[in-house]
Ligand SMILES: O=C(O)CCC(=O)C(=O)O
């Protein structure tokens with residue numbers, strides 16, 4: 649769940665699983681692996697926090713984007729950036745390696761469901777992407793009756809079991 653913070657702040661431009669210092673070659677290699685699956689933001693009330701640069705999940709940064717994302721201007725304007733404006737019930741699906749940032753206003757209520765669907769075939773790479781901040785401690789309490797949800801649940805359990813006790817390391821620094 650994404651909610652508004654107690655104080656205003658904003659995130660710098662980033663890709664969720666490619667470090668800003670990566671060379672163009674490294675960046676393209678990483679972008680080939682769909683390890684983040686398909687991420688979504690499903691807004692329950694109005695949400696205008698996320699900013700993306702369309703189509704950048706398919707290409708390396710150009711010189712200007714590289715300059716902005718690796719200098720003091722990490723929150724600067726990037727040509728072609730798009731503010732994702734969601735109304736209640738709107739859902740946006742995206743690749744979490746698209747170049748993106750976000751701004752958060754403490755006074756504007758945000759309640760947005762946030763998750764991702766991925767394929768077990770990318771399990772090893774996906775494990776770090778989705779388990780780096782904690783290994784879904786809530787999963788035992790999630791007891792769905794729906795067979796599709798049961799299947800999603802059991803695949804996530806396999807991923808957790810395979811990575812139990814491993815230091816998955818964070819995708820990004822800082
Ligand atoms: O708040 C959002 O919509 C995006 C958050 C984000 O980019 C992140 O946590 O990596």
Ligand SMILES: [Fe+2]
Nearest residue numbers: 662663664748
């Ligand atoms: Fe992100």
